[in-house]
Amino acid sequence: xxxxxxxxxxxxxxxxxxxxxxxxxxxxxxxxxxxxxxxxxxxxxxxxxxxxxxxxxxxxxxxxxxxxxxxxxxxxxxxxxxxxxxxxxxxxxxxxxxxxxxxxxxxxxxxxxxxxxxxxxxxxxxxxxxxxxxxxxxxxxxxxxxxxxxxxxxxxxxxxxxxxxxxxxxxxxxxxxxxxxxxxxxxxxxxxxxxxxxxxxxxxxxxxxxxxxxxxxxxxxxxxxxxxxxxxxxxxxxxxxxxxxxxxxxxxxxxxxxxxxxxxxxxxxxxxxxxxx
Numbered sequence: 390x391x392x393x394x395x396x397x398x399x400x401x402x403x404x405x406x407x408x409x410x411x412x413x414x415x416x417x418x419x420x421x422x423x424x425x426x427x428x429x430x431x432x433x434x435x436x437x438x439x440x441x442x443x444x445x446x447x448x449x450x451x452x453x454x455x456x457x458x459x460x461x462x463x464x465x466x467x468x469x470x471x472x473x474x475x476x477x478x479x480x481x482x483x484x485x486x487x488x489x490x491x492x493x494x495x496x497x498x499x500x501x502x503x504x505x506x507x508x509x510x511x512x513x514x515x516x517x518x519x520x521x522x523x524x525x526x527x528x529x530x531x532x533x534x535x536x537x538x539x540x541x542x543x544x545x546x547x548x549x550x551x552x553x554x555x556x557x558x559x560x561x562x563x564x565x566x567x568x569x570x571x572x573x574x575x576x577x578x579x580x581x582x583x584x585x586x587x588x589x590x591x592x593x594x595x596x597x598x599x600x601x602x603x604x605x606x607x608x609x610x611x612x613x614x615x616x617x618x619x620x621x622x623x624x625x626x627x628x629x630x631x632x633x634x635x636x637x638x639x640x641x642x643x644x645x646x647x648x649x650x651x652x653x654x655x656x657x658x659x660x661x662x663x664x665x666x
Contacts, residue, residue, distance in 0.1 A: 415642075422446055422636035429631040446636040454625065456640060458611060459618040462530075464644070466614065467596035469534045471589045478543025478588060479581075483573050485544070486551040487559060497548070503541045509601070516605050529607045533614070537596070543588050550584045551577060586655035594645045615641045 421429060423440035450456040484490075485497055515536055519525045524532040554577070562572040578585070600616040607613050610621075622637035623629050649656065 418635045418638050421632055422639050424632045426626065426628075426630045426632060440632075442632065443636070446632055447640070449625065449633060450622070450637055450640060454618060454622060454637070455611065456615070456618060456637070459613060459615045460640075460644070462612060463597055463599075463615040466530060466533045466599075467593050469530075470537050470596040471592045473534070473538035474540045474543050474592050475585060475589055477539055478547050479573065479578070479585075481544035482547025482551045483569060483577065485548045487569065487572075497544075500541045500544055504545075512602065512605060515602075519606055525606045526608065529609065529612045532606045533599070533603060540592065542591070546584060546588055547581070550581060554580060583655050583658040586652050587658075590649060590652055590656050593648065597645050 420439055423443040423446075425440065425442045428440060428442075481500075485493060516525075519532045519536075524535075558576055559572070562576060567575070598616055599614055600620070603614040603617050604620075607617075619634070619637045619641050622634045625633045
């Protein structure tokens, strides 16, 4: 009994140490965000105690670097992408599980094959396409959202989830005369909220962290996204004000972090494969 308790406490201590080590970059960024330019300009970096310049740094971000507008832009773009990807992924999962058509397996294989293609491969062709359409100049939000409304991850996730739902429900819905869309909205969606939340959270974080594509396609600074704003914070002053930069990183990380904390239970349940599904 004593050996088991000793092993358990040792495991917990090791996990606490590992978690602390993993949190060091975030803690250092938060600490640096409270300092002044002079306190961050000379090595070694000041690790303790925290400074008292956090509010002025945040004020500079929102008043001089337009972080409020960047957060609104990023939120709108992320919500459009999340909603579009979730709806299309639901329809794709419905089609691949409950419909029989020629080439279904081959088509699903090619959809999964797109997961092996890094995003950087499509940037140049996509940039040329958006330039020809004119979205890069006239409608940057369309260029930031429409090319990313489909997702192989979502199609795979909902296909696997729908495959675990008993077929008896499909037969009962067919007997009641339910159409496929009605079956999806009244049966599949209520049974899939955890998976929907997990998928939406993944896609929201991915959309929130877009950097290279907005940097390519958006020329108007007022239409930019938050990660580009974080990068531009390095140019706030000369020499670079790393306190402002760290404050920008902390602010940009808060919305996805808060969302993950609020939806953590649903996120973990969304990937749990149980007999109840």
